[in-house]
Amino acid sequence: MPKGVPSATVSRLVTYLRVLTDLERAGVSRTSSDILATEAQVTAFQVRKDLAYFGSFGTRGSGYSVHGLRQELRRILGLTRPWRVAIVGMGRLGQALADFPQLGEFDFELVAAFDVDEQKVGKVLGGVEVRHTDELARAAADLDIDIAFLTVPTPAAQAATDKVVAAGIVGILNFVPTVVSTPPEVWVETVDFLAALKRLAYYIKGRAPVIDESGVKVGST
Amino acid sequence: MPKGVPSATVSRLVTYLRVLTDLERAGVSRTSSDILATEAQVTAFQVRKDLAYFGSFGTRGSGYSVHGLRQELRRILGLTRPWRVAIVGMGRLGQALADFPQLGEFDFELVAAFDVDEQKVGKVLGGVEVRHTDELARAAADLDIDIAFLTVPTPAAQAATDKVVAAGIVGILNFVPTVVSTPPEVWVETVDFLAALKRLAYYIKGRAPVIDESGVKVGST
DNA sequence: ATATGTGAATTGATTCACAGCG
DNA sequence: CGCTGTGAATCAATTCACATAT
Numbered sequence: 001m002p003k004g005v006p007s008a009t010v011s012r013l014v015t016y017l018r019v020l021t022d023l024e025r026a027g028v029s030r031t032s033s034d035i036l037a038t039e040a041q042v043t044a045f046q047v048r049k050d051l052a053y054f055g056s057f058g059t060r061g062s063g064y065s066v067h068g069l070r071q072e073l074r075r076i077l078g079l080t081r082p083w084r085v086a087i088v089g090m091g092r093l094g095q096a097l098a099d100f101p102q103l104g105e106f107d108f109e110l111v112a113a114f115d116v117d118e119q120k121v122g123k124v125l126g127g128v129e130v131r132h133t134d135e136l137a138r139a140a141a142d143l144d145i146d147i148a149f150l151t152v153p154t155p156a157a158q159a160a161t162d163k164v165v166a167a168g169i170v171g172i173l174n175f176v177p178t179v180v181s182t183p184p185e186v187w188v189e190t191v192d193f194l195a196a197l198k199r200l201a202y203y204i205k206g207r208a209p210v211i212d213e214s215g216v217k218v219g220s221t
Numbered sequence: 222m223p224k225g226v227p228s229a230t231v232s233r234l235v236t237y238l239r240v241l242t243d244l245e246r247a248g249v250s251r252t253s254s255d256i257l258a259t260e261a262q263v264t265a266f267q268v269r270k271d272l273a274y275f276g277s278f279g280t281r282g283s284g285y286s287v288h289g290l291r292q293e294l295r296r297i298l299g300l301t302r303p304w305r306v307a308i309v310g311m312g313r314l315g316q317a318l319a320d321f322p323q324l325g326e327f328d329f330e331l332v333a334a335f336d337v338d339e340q341k342v343g344k345v346l347g348g349v350e351v352r353h354t355d356e357l358a359r360a361a362a363d364l365d366i367d368i369a370f371l372t373v374p375t376p377a378a379q380a381a382t383d384k385v386v387a388a389g390i391v392g393i394l395n396f397v398p399t400v401v402s403t404p405p406e407v408w409v410e411t412v413d414f415l416a417a418l419k420r421l422a423y424y425i426k427g428r429a430p431v432i433d434e435s436g437v438k439v440g441s442t
Numbered sequence: 443a444t445a446t447g448t449g450a451a452t453t454g455a456t457t458c459a460c461a462g463c464g
Numbered sequence: 465c466g467c468t469g470t471g472a473a474t475c476a477a478t479t480c481a482c483a484t485a486t
Contacts, residue, residue: 006477007420014419015400032445041400044445045479052447060446060485077419078426096317108418147421171425173418179236179262187424189417196410197329197394198235198298199228200368203408204392205299227455253467265467266457273469281463281468 089152098126310373319347361388
């Protein structure tokens with residue numbers, strides 16, 4: 001596990017893994033940095049450099065084994081063992097994620113769900129019984145929870161995070177549009193579509209088609 | 222609109238804007254790069270450098286006007302005018318997004334929804350009438366659509382993207398876990414929670430609590 | 443002949459120190 | 465005096481050229 005790997009490299013490795021999975025599913029047995037680069041929309045240099053952080057996985061002159069490189073990437077990314085996931089916050093999004101069928105496909109197992117609403121505690125939503133968030137520490141130890149999906153309302157985010165941290169959970173997938181504080185041993189990845197939408201506004205500002213006086217779309221000025 | 226702004230800066234501007242909105246809502250009238258930095262979990266240097274790409278918005282010795290800086294960031298990010306959004310792909314996620322109440326709060330207006338499924342075309346899902354995806358080009362011109370939310374099944378992603386591009390839409394918020402190809406005048410922001418989850422696995426690999434033989438959690442080795 | 447793996451060069455982003463203004 | 469704004473320095477990431485292996 002080398003140090004100093006750019007986080008952009010980790011993101012790209014996830015993309016390469018998806019491309020390799022598609023290739024393997026399509027029955028392709030060998031590939032190259034060129035092909036991976038095209039599919040991932042990066043350069044072949046970048047693909048090779050990204051892989052070089054972790055070792056040498058190809059054969060000079062003939063490229064990479066699709067299956068072999070896929071296994072290596074799964075190992076590098078830590079996707080060869082099942083991760084045990086809990087959802088914290090069973091509102092609309094939490095319930096939708098509980099229902100999401102493809103989680104298991106990728107060795108992520110939903111093992112618990114939590115909410116502070118007594119109306120929800122004890123009910124089964126999306127196939128899991130909802131427990132009270134105060135049970136987090138006990139349940140995390142019993143159920144060996146690795147990852148929490150944080151899907152609580154924004155004002156509750158930090159308090160819920162503190163409970164997750166106190167429970168010894170080291171990974172948080174944060175769906176709440178706010179920055180939460182955690183000790184350094186806890187890693188937080190954020191998924192925030194409103195933030196992505198606002199970035200998009202920045203990039204297309206001034207590019208959006210302009211309608212001229214006759215109602216015809218013309219290029220931006 | 223300065224060139225060469227790091228994309229990380231754009232992401233952080235979105236965070237600063239959220240912090241400023243919270244501060245304004247809380248009735249705070251002035252702030253500083255230090256306060257913004259703490260809330261956004263970056264350094265004060267970084268805040269000032271990020272803002273410096275676009276101008277000078279503070280007062281030396283006394284910091285920033287919360288309201289003033291918030292307006293500047295809204296202007297910089299292109300959030301002072303309404304953006305017209307269409308959803309392409311009215312499956313589970315598309316319907317959930319159509320139902321999402323907070324879009325309008327941020328000057329994003331849902332103006333149309335598309336699907337290829339004849340069963341869905343003509344129905345009203347999440348408050349919008351669903352049109353056939355082949356109507357995209359016509360509708361985009363009539364309704365002046367700026368942004369498409371891409372929420373189609375993965376195998377349909379590129380074909381749907383091509384229709385979006387042909388319709389003259391310049392911004393795509395891509396929820397599909399794949400890389401789509403677009404001409405350079407179209408900007409794509411990707412929201413992929415499975416990718417974020419896999420990155421998380423990488424970072425916590427080796428950090429996850431280890432259970433010793435007596436069933437007690439101990440630090441990772 | 444061909445495509446990988448990698449050190450060197452370049453480009454880009456962040457950090458810093460302090461000059462500049464209120 | 466305090467806090468912003470910014471050029472210079474450091475640090476990090478990407479690009480490139482080519483040596484290397486099959």
